[in-house]
Amino acid sequence: MAKTVAQINEKIKKGTVVVVSAEAFSAMAKEKDLKELSEEVDIVTTATFGPMCSSGAIINFGHWSPGIRMEEITLNGVNAYEGLAAVDTYIGAASESKFDATYGGSNVIEELIDGKDVRLHARGKGTDCYPTKEIDTYINKDTINEFYLFNPRNAYQNYAAATNSTNRIKYTYMGSLLPQFSNVTYSTSGELSPLLNDPYLRTIGLGTRIFLGGGEGYVVWNGTQFNTRRERTAEGIPTLPGATLAVIGDAKQMSREYIRSAYYEKYGVSMFVGIGIPIPVLDEKMAAHLAISNEKITTNILDYGQDGHPSVGTCSYAELASGLVTLSDGKEVKTAPLSSLAKAREIAELLASWIKEKRFFLSEPVHTFPTDSFVKPLVPREGGEK
Amino acid sequence: MKKRYALRFSPTLVEQPIVSKLARSYDVDINILNADVASGRGGKLIVELSGTEQDLDASVVYLGEIGVIVSEMVKELLFNQEGCIDCGACTAVCSSGALWMDAEAKLQFDVSHCVVCGLCVHACPMRLFEVSHEREA
Numbered sequence: 001m002a003k004t005v006a007q008i009n010e011k012i013k014k015g016t017v018v019v020v021s022a023e024a025f026s027a028m029a030k031e032k033d034l035k036e037l038s039e040e041v042d043i044v045t046t047a048t049f050g051p052m053c054s055s056g057a058i059i060n061f062g063h064w065s066p067g068i069r070m071e072e073i074t075l076n077g078v079n080a081y082e083g084l085a086a087v088d089t090y091i092g093a094a095s096e097s098k099f100d101a102t103y104g105g106s107n108v109i110e111e112l113i114d115g116k117d118v119r120l121h122a123r124g125k126g127t128d129c130y131p132t133k134e135i136d137t138y139i140n141k142d143t144i145n146e147f148y149l150f151n152p153r154n155a156y157q158n159y160a161a162a163t164n165s166t167n168r169i170k171y172t173y174m175g176s177l178l179p180q181f182s183n184v185t186y187s188t189s190g191e192l193s194p195l196l197n198d199p200y201l202r203t204i205g206l207g208t209r210i211f212l213g214g215g216e217g218y219v220v221w222n223g224t225q226f227n228t229r230r231e232r233t234a235e236g237i238p239t240l241p242g243a244t245l246a247v248i249g250d251a252k253q254m255s256r257e258y259i260r261s262a263y264y265e266k267y268g269v270s271m272f273v274g275i276g277i278p279i280p281v282l283d284e285k286m287a288a289h290l291a292i293s294n295e296k297i298t299t300n301i302l303d304y305g306q307d308g309h310p311s312v313g314t315c316s317y318a319e320l321a322s323g324l325v326t327l328s329d330g331k332e333v334k335t336a337p338l339s340s341l342a343k344a345r346e347i348a349e350l351l352a353s354w355i356k357e358k359r360f361f362l363s364e365p366v367h368t369f370p371t372d373s374f375v376k377p378l379v380p381r382e383g384g385e386k
Numbered sequence: 387m388k389k390r391y392a393l394r395f396s397p398t399l400v401e402q403p404i405v406s407k408l409a410r411s412y413d414v415d416i417n418i419l420n421a422d423v424a425s426g427r428g429g430k431l432i433v434e435l436s437g438t439e440q441d442l443d444a445s446v447v448y449l450g451e452i453g454v455i456v457s458e459m460v461k462e463l464l465f466n467q468e469g470c471i472d473c474g475a476c477t478a479v480c481s482s483g484a485l486w487m488d489a490e491a492k493l494q495f496d497v498s499h500c501v502v503c504g505l506c507v508h509a510c511p512m513r514l515f516e517v518s519h520e521r522e523a
Contacts, residue, residue, distance in 0.1 A: 049471070050512065102513070174476045174508040183478045241509035260471055270511070272471060323487075336478030340471045341491035 001039065002283040004383040005364045008042045012361055019043045019355050020276075020277045021348040022290060029291030038287035043355060043362065046194040047211070047276040047347035050187050051262050051338025053173065054153035055271050055276040057251055069130035070122040074098070075108045075139075077119075082353055086130055090150070093271035106261035109149070112141050113213070114256045114296055123255050141366075147251045147348030149213060151258075153223040153277050153338065155241040157195035157259060158299055161186040161320060162380075163312060163333065166305035171266035175338050177304055181312075183303055185201070189344035190294045190317040194277040195243050197290050199236040203279050207366025210247065211276030211351045214258040216360065217249025219277075222369040229374040236289065237297050248277065258347065274343060276351035278362055286367045294318040330359070339349065387439055388421070390459035391446070392520055393431040398444055399453055400428055407477035407478045432459065446523045457520040461502045465495050466514040476515065 018041050020028070026045045028037060061070075063086070073089050074078040077099045078090040095105035111118055117138045126133040128192040141147055163184045164170045164177035171177075175185045190196070198204050209218040223244025230238035251259075258274030281287050294317035302309040313327040320335050329331060354360035388402060393404075400423055405416055414437035423429030435442055449456045463484075463519050477485050484500035507515045 050473075171508065175511075176479045176505065185475070211453060259511070263513060264511055265508040272473070272511075273493050336476075337487065337491075338475035340473045342472040345491070357478075 003042065003280065004282070005280050005362050008280050008358050008360045010055050012136055012355055012358055015356075015358065016191055017042050017355060018379055019352040021046060021111060021291055021345070021352060022046045022197050022279075023294075023345070023348070024295040025290050026191045029238055029287070030293070031081060034287045034291060035284045037291075038281050038284045041281050041287075043352075044197065044279045044281060044290045044309060045276060045351045045355075046192055046197045046346040047274070047277060047344040048155055048189045048193050048339060049190070049272055049274045049343035049347060049349065051173065051264075051270040052151065052154045052273045053094045053270045055149065055151035055273055056095075056105060057112075057133055057149050057189075059091065059147050060090070061087040061090050061139060062143070064135055066132050068122060068128040068132035068135055069124040069127055071125060072123040075118050076103070078105050078108050078113070080105070083276075087254055094269055095183055096268055099166065099297060100374075101268065102263045103176050104263075106205060106269050106271035107249065109271065110137075110261045112144075113251055113254045113259055125248070141252050147249050148248060149217070149254070150220075150246075150248050151247050151273065153225060153244045155223070155245045155306055156248050156275055157193075157199070157244065158238050158297070159241050160189050160299055160309075160311075161301045161315070161325075161335070162304050162309075163302045163327070164305045165312070170304055172304050173264050173266065173267050173270060174304060174307060175336070176265065181284050181331055181333055184320070184333050186299070186317075186335060187321045187338040188299075188317065189341050190297060190321065192341070192344050193280075194275065195245070196237060198279050199232070199238070199242075199289060200287075200371075201243055201369050202243070202286065202364070203282065204277060205369055206367040207363055208277065208362040209361070210222070210249075210278075211274070211347055211354070211360075212247055212249035213251065213254035213274055215251075215253025215255075216248055217247050218247050218363075220248045221246035222373070225375045225377045226370065226373045228371055233296070233298060235292055235296050237296055247289045258343070272340070274347050276347040278351060278355060278360070280362055292384060294321055301325065378380065387442065388434055388436045388443055390432065390434045390523060392457045392459055393430045393433060393449060394455040395423060395430070396453060397426055399435045400425055401496065402451070403453070404452070405433075408435075408445055408448070413440050414441050414447065436495050440444065448466050450523075456523040458523040459519060459520050462518050462521065463497065463500045463502050463504075463506070464516045464518050465497075466516075469512050471512060473511065475511055476506040476509050480510045
């Protein structure tokens with residue numbers, strides 16, 4: 001019998017809810033009938049902890065006296081966006097310090113979350129209502145007003161694996177890629193990954209309550225580069241990067257256990273973001289999606305040594321996790337992960353415990369995301385030609 | 387056996403004939419690889435000592451006792467495991483078998499396999515690896 005989100009929330013209140021992680025559910029599905037499982041299990045927790053560059057934080061600093069209309073803002077030497085009202089800013093995780101390329105917005109965000117002081121420098125032109133022209137001071141998460149993450153693109157559904165055909169090492173956001181196809185890196189939590197467990201985003205939409213960075217957050221839009229036109233497997237999993245999520249959450253509740261700055265050699269700064277999404281087992285069809293296992297999820301291996309990153313093979317996540325994959329020309333290559341499966345497991349367990357402790361309830365999306373969306377390239381055009 | 391050491395002297399120690407004393411009393415051969423010493427301001431010697439293990443150990447004890455700061459020149463990989471998030475990016479470049487992901491998806495490090503190639507220093511997004519050239523003797 002089908003269940004509703006409201007019924008599942010009732011079970012949470014009564015303390016009778018059955019929650020398991022997506023990995024545990026996949027293992028159970030190998031032994032048990034899906035119909036039976038869909039009745040027995042109410043919620044499956046999914047999670048990921050990987051580098052997600054398209055992340056950042058909104059901050060309101062509070063007003064200086066006499067006021068300043070901040071028009072050039074740096075936090076620990078990292079540029080923050082000045083085009084909002086007087087003392088609002090957005091600091092992007094991938095924004096780099098003017099003084100140290102290994103330090104950036106993600107470090108600032110991590111330090112603020114961790115309760116540390118951060119140096120704020122700002123200039124304004126000086127106006128009748130905002131006469132101050134320059135300030136140089138310190139802030140921390142207790143002195144500022146709002147401080148929340150707003151990440152335009154997180155939780156990629158099936159990110160492609162990477163390799164390198166050239167004769168020199170390539171330092172990329174997919175890690176250090178050794179010459180002549182000597183390694184393959186991949187960034188996913190596989191069968192535990194949120195959007196691989198609900199491939200058509202039936203239960204995930206605007207307003208879905210999630211675990212974000214150690215606190216509670218929400219899905220607020222489809223992520224940028226949201227692509228539903230990818231070829232799909234029989235199970236509905238796109239074979240190349242598909243859906244993404246825009247998420248939001250109060251950074252003051254977060255912890256550096258689940259938000260961590262990162263620096264990729266000769267690429268730049270990024271941020272590891274911990275996301276956990278509870279998926280209600282509404283019916284047998286949902287159970288079938290949630291039963292997905294690493295053997296059934298395939299992805300492409302892209303060559304970062306060539307323009308356009310052409311595919312040089314496909315493989316399953318089970319193969320990627322085994323440590324060895326075979327490229328389409330028959331060459332065997334060793335693999336390495338870039339996202340932390342150990343942390344993702346920790347998040348899935350933590351989210352499950354929040355639900356069991358009646359601290360976290362599911363929400364139904366108030367709006368679902370586009371079903372026909374694709375990613376356009378940036379096409380060069382001369383002199384305003386139409 | 388042969389070992390390389392960095393010897394750091396205070397200004398007063400520079401006035402003492404330490405090298406000849408080492409050769410005479412501890413039966414070690416001394417090859418000075420680099421010297422930056424000047425009367426009145428102390429300095430640093432990089433030396434290679436050859437002799438038996440006992441003689442080398444005794445030399446290090448003697449140098450320590452008279453106030454020379456002795457460190458052994460060893461290239462080794464230092465790993466600050468505390469900050470590790472078990473992402474696995476370092477395992478992508480480690481071909482010596484010193485770094486690997488275990489069945490629980492946790493990073494394992496076995497220093498005895500490490501050849502100190504240094505690739506993991508650049509591969510780690512948390513920057514937790516460092517190649518050290520000296521260690522306390």
